[in-house]
Amino acid sequence: MTTPAPRSTLASRRQILGGGSALLLATFWPAPRQGRAQGTPPPAGAAPEQGMLVDNAQAAFAPNAYIRIATDNRITLILPNVEMGQGIYTSSVMLIAEELGIDMAQVDIEAAPPGGGAEITGGSTSVMTEWLPLRQAGAAARSMLVQAAATRWQVAVAECTTRSGTIVHIPTGRTLPFGTVAAQAATLLVPQKPTLKDPATYTLLGRPQHRIDSAIKVEGRAIFGMDVQVPGQKIGTVAACPVGGGTLAGMNKTAALAIRGVQAVLVNTANNTVCVVADHYWAARKGLRALRLQWHDGLNAHVTTQTIYDQLHDGLNGPAIVANTKGDAPAIIAHAATTHTATYQQPLLAHATMEPINCTAHVRPDGCDIWTGTQIADRACDTAVELTGLPKDKVRVHCQYIGGGFGRRLEHEYVTQCVEFARQVPYPLKIIWSREEDLTHDRYRPAYVDQMTAALDSRGFITALTHRIVGPAVVARWDPPELTKDGYDEDLSVATVITPYTYPAYRLEFARREAPGIVTAWWRGVGGTRGLFVVEGFIDELAHRAGADPVAYRRAMLARNPRALAVLDKAAQAAGWNTPLPPGRARGVAVQFAFGSYMASIAEVEMPEPDNVIIHRVTAVVDCGRVLNPDQVISQIEGGLIFGFSAALYNEITLEGGRVQQSNFNTWRVMRMNEAPCKIDVLLMPSTEDPGGIGEVGTAAAAPVLANAMAAAQGRRYRTLPLLSPRNGADHKEQG
Amino acid sequence: MLSLNINGQSHQVDVDPDTPLLWVLRDVLGMNATKFGCGIAQCGACTVHMDGRAVRACNLPVGLIGERRISTLEGLNPADPVTKAVQDAWVALDVVQCGYCQPGQIMAAIALLRAVPHPTDEQIDSAMSANLCRCGTYVRIRAAIHHAAGALA
Secondary structure: OEOOOOOOOHHHHHHHHOOOEEEEEEEOOOOOOOOOOOOOOOOOOOOOOOOOEEOHHHOOOOOOEEEEEEOOOOEEEEEOOOOOOOOHHHHHHHHHHHHHOOOHHHEEEEEOOOOOOOOEOOOOOHHHHHHHHHHHHHHHHHHHHHHHHHHHHOOOHHHEEEEOOEEEEOOOOEEEEHHHHHHHHOOOOOOOOOOOOOHHHOOOOOOOOOOOOHHHHHOOOOOEHHHOOOOOOEEEEEEEOOOOOOEEEEOOHHHHHOOOOEEEEEEEOOOOEEEEEEOOHHHHHHHHHHOOOEEEOHHHHHOOHHHHHHHHHHOOOOOOEEEEEEOOHHHHHHHOOEEEEEEEEEOEEOOOOOOOOEEEEEEEOOEEEEEEOOOEHHHHHHHHHHHHOOOHHHEEEEEOEOOOOOOHHHOOHHHHHHHHHHOOOOOOEEEEOOHHHHHHOOOEEOOEEEEEEEEEOOOOOEEEEEEEEEEOOHHHHHOHHHOOOOOOOHHHHEOOOEOOOOOOOEEEEEEEOOOOOOOEOOOOOHHHHHHHHHHHHHHHHHHHHOOOOHHHHHHHHOOOOHHHHHHHHHHHHHHOOOOOOOOOEEEEEEEEEEOOEEEEEEEEEEEEEOOEEEEEEEEEEEEOOOOOOHHHHHHHHHHHHHHHHHHHHHOOEOEEOOEEOOOOOOOOOOOOHHHOOOEEEEEEOOOOOOOOOOOOHHHHHHHHHHHHHHHHHHOOOOOEOOOOOOHHHHHHHOOO | OEEEEEOOEEEEEOOOOOOEHHHHHHHHOOOOOOOOOOOOOOOOOOEEEEOOEEEEHHHOEHHHOOOOEEEOHHHOOOOOHHHHHHHHHHHHOOOOOOOOOHHHHHHHHHHHHHHOOOOOHHHHHHHHOOOOOOOOOHHHHHHHHHHHHHHHO
């Protein structure tokens, strides 16, 4: 990936991106709503028309994805989405290449500079948002190139096609490389509604394609933010006050400066953060230790994990926002002969991306360059503009490969921090957070408490359902205008309101409780991941209560949802749901519709002891609409499940005295290879529906499918995460 | 001045002997294939070879290395049969996602296959469980090691 050009006005942006090229086509990239998935369509009029293709010169808005065809036939795709492992570069290239008529290997990728307003990569939205516009961009470019060639040959357009980067005149077999007519093509009008290929004729889409970033990653050549080397750079490492809102009380600066290689000790008083700069990281780290920092802990010194849980449980009573309602569920429940209530609890979670947080910045009087991995380049740019007072066209963000995003890099506070320190020094400053800093100053997936109550008919099926969510509204900080006027965060509707089930009567309530002393943020599916654990756990409880088979019970609830029913039936068949298990093993099931995709999953577990879970096998059947790159969908589900199992079994951020207690991989347990499922089978349903998201789908399923399998193994419910938490023992006693 | 034998070349480095090899590689010598993940030998992102064995560079003080031969991912001979088999298998099975841990995974896998040409699942798990992957590529890493072993047969 080459370093992108600077952003600036539209004209210069075009000049830079198109520098030396003959044909530059821009496509508007629709902004995902939030950095996360919503199963609901955006409100009417909220976004410009999707898939509009424009000629740059006439653009009324800044486009942000480009196809560049140079006279030497080099084809470059300039993409706003960032590659953080989800394979988006590969599927983006596939979409364009399919319509344009080029081979995968002919395409180079560049990261687009910020400026289009849509450089958000998150929420499993990438394929969903680019499915149409990227094909249209490819088709428009193809149409213009064919027109140019046909004119040169004096033949009919209909007699021409494209193949491997050439225009082919079918009757005579003559060919012209794209580059030779690109300049001419660029003078033509861009077709606003180019004809797209008939999917039946696809040669790339729907067939497994190798990732285009594999070779550089297995050879160690991929440049992550951590790997950026700017001439003259110094390395800094930081410590922020371990208690949110606390202040710096003192330090031994002399001791730090005495460490060999230490260049400077920088202080940001506004944020109570200290940075030690040195020739290399180890000297900076030693310098930071030598500072022996002292802190005034401040108002949050009393915060403990229990403070947070108590506040969440307290929210189960008292006022709440009604987020969704159908019929009069509370009245039905009040008069029902049989009801069932359960309370679920989920912890704060860290991201712990393999690449610790880092950012490099060079702030000069005349400009600022930033090199980092970010899922939100626009905000990274804006923060630097704000801090430096430089005009926007003097701030450049160079997006690097991301060593794990999971929502962590939808935050940009580390960019702000780096620019603030880099302003104090004349050289480029690369700030590397230690793993300890990364874990203790993460922005955490919130903790939640949920309570569900169902009224049940004589067969044990739901006649009314109420659900109260207690927890933070992440969107209130992250994108305040998206908080509804009632104060609801619609992300919480994923896997709750947006579900494969329909209930005769329903009421969803939200009682907002923000956690003191910490910042909460996105994760690998906040709404979907938190919601599915609760809902699929509760449905499973109801099945057991009814004495019904968990698959059969769900089948009965899904009678009017053919896509959901199909994935469930296929999963049950593939996993051998109705076949006997070896002694000591048990199965659990979960069904979902989230991020625009359906999935049913079945886990087969064995628990030799109550705190030892062996995951023998997981079967997942996915209907994510039209599959662009089947093997990468499978890969995302495999990885998403393991990411989710890790959190579901082990992970909980705890606080004592306002301090996060987990500091490195010795206290923040990540699933290892010997603990990972022995076998994961992912089956894809053929579909011609528009593509759904996939990056968070597996993760959302992990906790519920595992909890339900463990419940079957142990004969008790698991309503608290992490599943191996001793609190699940207490939970057990409350159940009749 | 310390002398280190890295990828067959002698390097003179002027650092304190307690400096971990990882930071000499990355910040002093500019060799970035070896990654920083934890700093306490818990994640394996910094796995390199010392005399052919997989070790964690993040807590290996350069002062203790002496004459021993260090190899890093960028220094491997791509034509070496084991290196080639492992890298080819990783590409063929599309193992990588974010890719940040993969240099360490590949170094661990190469060391394993040099010691145990045809490892069982249990031997793979045992050799590879010191290497974390947050993207969760373990199932494919296991398969790729078998694939590479098959290619070397």
